[in-house]
Every structure is written in structure tokens, then in C-alpha cells.
Amino acid sequence: MDLWLENSAGTKAYSAQCINKNLVHKRAISEVFITSIKSTKQDQFLVTAQLPRTHMYFNDNLTGYYDAILLQEIFRQAAISITHQFYQIPFSNIFIIDNTQLQIKNHKLLKMINYPADVFIDIKILTFKTKRDTLTGLTLSEQLYINNLPCAHSQTTMHWLNQALWTKLRKKTAIQSVSLGNDYYSENYFPLPAFMVGKNLSKNVVATNLIENHATIQTTLGFDPSYSALCDHEVDHISGMVLIELCKQTALIAIRKCFQLPANLLELISCSLDFNAFCELGSDVDCVIDKAKMVLDTLQENQTITFPIVIKQKDKTMASVDVTFKILSN
Known part of the structure; x- marks a missing residue:
């Protein structure tokens, strides 16, 4: 070798x-x-x-x-x-x-x-x-x-x-216990079906409590902080990787609903993130997509869908994200 x-x-x-x-x-x-x-x-x-x-x-x-x-x-x-x-x-x-x-x-x-x-x-x-x-x-x-x-x-x-x-x-922030565990999240949040967000395993689903109206699609973060595949070490706030996964899963749901494309035909090829503040444990983190800002580009050889995403906690914008998905051939 x-x-x-x-x-x-x-x-x-x-x-x-x-x-x-x-x-x-x-x-x-x-x-x-x-x-x-x-x-x-x-x-x-x-x-x-x-x-x-x-x-x-x-x-x-x-x-x-x-x-x-x-x-x-x-x-x-x-x-x-x-x-x-x-x-x-x-x-x-x-x-x-x-x-x-x-x-x-x-x-x-x-x-x-x-x-x-x-x-x-x-x-x-x-x-x-x-x-x-x-x-x-x-x-x-x-x-x-x-x-x-x-x-x-x-x-x-x-x-x-x-x-x-x-x-x-961090002393300036009211930090919640990092040992909330799976019971807390399973009782308060209802995960989306794994296949709809591109996963086989339900434990890898972090997008929950889907809310859709004529203008927006919104999910709420729900995950177990003790799940080592997502959180390898103890944290006193929600990691950036978990937030990116929330954005991706919410985006896949939004594309499915607006363009009737399943998750297995979509690949995230561009992602830009600006973080404004830490998302804290123990308080709802929402991921919001404005349907009107979702743009399907069919003029290029590779068809893509591009749109912004906002992450909010207690009505404050914690991060701004821009994503582009490539539509894969069957």
C-alpha cells in the first residue's frame, strides 16, 4: 500500500x-x-x-x-x-x-x-x-x-x-444545560420524514415542526446534543454544522413543495453563511425561507435553484445563508 x-x-x-x-x-x-x-x-x-x-x-x-x-x-x-x-x-x-x-x-x-x-x-x-x-x-x-x-x-x-x-x-448569556437530551427534543419537536430531507436515518433529521403558508416555509431545529455523530464534544451553544444541516434540510423541503423535486435529485453546490450571534441551546431556532425568492435557473447546462435562508432565534436574525442546489439527472 x-x-x-x-x-x-x-x-x-x-x-x-x-x-x-x-x-x-x-x-x-x-x-x-x-x-x-x-x-x-x-x-x-x-x-x-x-x-x-x-x-x-x-x-x-x-x-x-x-x-x-x-x-x-x-x-x-x-x-x-x-x-x-x-x-x-x-x-x-x-x-x-x-x-x-x-x-x-x-x-x-x-x-x-x-x-x-x-x-x-x-x-x-x-x-x-x-x-x-x-x-x-x-x-x-x-x-x-x-x-x-x-x-x-x-x-x-x-x-x-x-x-x-x-x-x-459567555457569562453575559443565560446558558441552558447542555444535557437536555433526547427526551426534551422528542417531546417538543416532530421531525420531518427522513427521505424528504435526503436521509435514511431518522436520527440525522434536525428539521422539525414544519409550518407553511402562502409566503414562507419554516422549520424548527430539533436534535439531541448528546448524539456524537453531530456533536463530538460538549458545547454550550449550537454548532455551525448543525445550523448548516438545518438549512439544507429545510431547503430540500422547500424545493420539494415549490418545484416537486425530491431530495435524491438535489445536490447542494454552493453555500454562503454570515453568522451574527450564537444560537443558544434550550430556545427554539427557526429556519425561514421566502418562497418568492426561490429562483429556478433552467438556462444553464446545469439547472439550479438558488435562494436565501434566514436563521432566527427569539425573532432575531442569527445567521444569513445563501444556497444553490444543482438538479441531478434521473
């Missing part, structure tokens, strides 16, 4: 095991997808990763393709790992995503296969954020390749806080 990968530029990377789980803020080794990280030039890096084959959550997809949310998690792991490895950011710091944009350029490369898929990620730091000569954040561009072919691109702005600042910040 060849333990070395080589990209089109001739750069080799060792890819026999995953990196230290602390570098990507994971509790379980099985949740680590990055296999190596190395510096190629000043503020440029090469990261390798392996796509999972049997993950309870990431491999539960009716289209047969790895989806944008897995790629977003791999991009997140790659970005955080280089800050620790090359910029000496302490493991104890808390990372906050300000905004992120993801585009899938060739979704056919993401077809799930019966052997591990190895990927390269080229990373360039675009800007740095400093405070009193201390690095506190950055914006980076990440280009992902499969079989040395460009597959997806991400650009993310993030910052981090030390534990003392994080504790001070």
Missing part, C-alpha cells in the same frame, strides 16, 4: 494516519479526517484528508455523493489545524467562524466509492487580524482536489478567543 500521496505539482505528503485529534478540536479519533499538514511557502500550506466511508452522519445521503457539509467540516479541520501547528495558537482557544463561502466545482468527483478517497487541500492565508501585536484571526482560501482535479473551494474568516475572554463573554 502506498502511504505517500503526490499532487499535480509533485509535492508529496504522508497519509498513513490521521493527525492529532486536538489539532481539530475533536474528542474521538474517528471524527478526524485530516491526515497530514505541511507548509509549502510562507503562509501557504498543503493538507491531506480522507473522506469517510461508514460515518453515521456524513455517509447518510440519498444522492450517493459526499455533500457540501462534509467538505465544510474538512475545510474547518484543515484551517484550525494549521493555526495550531504553524501559528502556535493554543489548543485551549475557542474558534469562531464569522463567515464562510463554499462552492463545489465538480460534484461528480464526490461520488461515494467502496474504497477510501484521499484529497489534497491547498491553503493560502489572505489576511491576518491582530490585536496589540497578537494574532487573533485570519481569512483563508482553501482549494480541494480529488484525483488531482479541482473539486471544491472555500473562503473563511474566523477569529479565536482565549479561555478567559470566552468565559467572560
